[in-house]
Amino acid sequence: MIRYIFGKMLLNMKRRYDYDVQYMQDILEADLGAFLKFMGFQTMSSHSGNLPVESLFAARIRAIIWDDCGPCTQLVVNMALEAKVDVEIVRAIVNRDLNKLPEDVALVVRFTELVLAHNPEADELRERIRALWGSSGLITLGYCISSARVYPALKYTLGYGKACNRIEINDMSLMPN
Template identity: 30%
Template sequence: MIRSFLNAQIRKFGRRFNYDTSYMHEICAVSPGAVYGLLKLPEFYRYRGPALGQPVWTGALLASTLDGDCGPCAQLVIDMALAAGADRETLRLCAEGQADKAGAMGLGFRFAEAAIKADPMADKFRSEIAREFGEKCALSCAFAAASGRIYPVLKRGMGHGQACQRLDFGDTIVTLAA
């Protein structure tokens, strides 16, 4: 009975974002308890800090996800960001490697890229985020930078890795190289 409930919730999520949830169903078939662990992950990365810093957080999550995957997980982050009201053009600029032209979202994106690569510029970007948007925003971006790669790595570990794909921004398609 619990598997039926969990699978129904998984299907609902998949339909909402046109997302392939087959790996989630596989987890449920093996261990419903593991699904509960999977369901707790958003609590970690969804710490977003203040509303003013949402574009910065979005940029950090997108950079981290793109670092782990340029396929379905990246598309899901884009779709969820657009559904939450993120600016389509700045999302696209970040994905195309033009984060320096993407304002606050680009700042979060560059911060996450630097943090992931252990680039000393991460400290500069973090200080800038804290100065402009507050310490809570800087903390939320650290959470986003750390977490965007979780799902892509989990999926690859389960044999559900995906090749790079075209990312749909609603009005523009961007093809990323692997």
Template identity: 30%
Template sequence: MIRYFLKMGMRKFAKRYSYDTSYMSHVVETSAEAGVRLSLLPLFTQFQGPKAARNVWAGAMLGSTQEGDCGPCVQLIVDMALEAAVPKDQLALCLQGDAVAAGDVGLGFRFAQAAIANVHELEELRAEIDRRFGPAAVTAASFAAASGRIYPVLKRGLGFGQTCSSVKASHETIQVLPRA
């Protein structure tokens, strides 16, 4: 019975975002317990912090996800960000390698990539987010930096990984700068 509800939720998600959920189905078929745990991940990954810092959170999700994958998972994050009214041009600048010019989205993007790489710039970016948006925004950006990689890594581990591709944002194609 639990598999039925999990698959119903997956179909709804797939339809809403035009997203291939075959890896999710695989998890559910393999283990209902694993499917339940997968369905609970958004409780962690979708903590967005204060509304004023939503673009920072979206940028951090994008930066972390792109670091893990530059294909369908990035497209999903872009679609979700656009749905949340995150500026398309700032998303595009991040994907094209110019996060410095991408405003608050770029701030989150750079924060996530600095957290992942554990570079000195992280302290400066964390301080800026905290100063401008408060500690809850730092927490949200940190959650995003840690969690954006979960799905791409899980998909690759299960054999459902994808290669780099372009991303669409409101009918505009953006060539994604592949990760190094």
């Protein structure tokens, strides 16, 4: 019964975001315990804390692009649009066009990439982020950045990795930068 309920939930996600959920369906079918742990992980990855939605999705989008330039990126872009992030801000995040982003969003884009590159220059930006949103905001960014990396790694491990493809944002098709 529980597999049936989770299966319906996955199908709803598939329809809502036009996203291939086969890897999650396979986990559900093969190992219910593993699927339940995966669902527990979802609570961490969906944490939004006190961050403005634009900054939250700046971290999520840039982190997912770091490891994936395909369906996972498209999913996060679709979620950003659903959360009412302005389409021009989403495009600028995907294109890494810092000049078209509000200062705090550009800060998050730069910080996310420095963290992913293990670059010590992130230290200075970390303090600016802490000044804006406190330790809670920094923790939220940590969750966004680290959790975004799990999905592509899991999909590639299970054989569902895809080649790069263009990201659709309303009427425009972009190749992630």
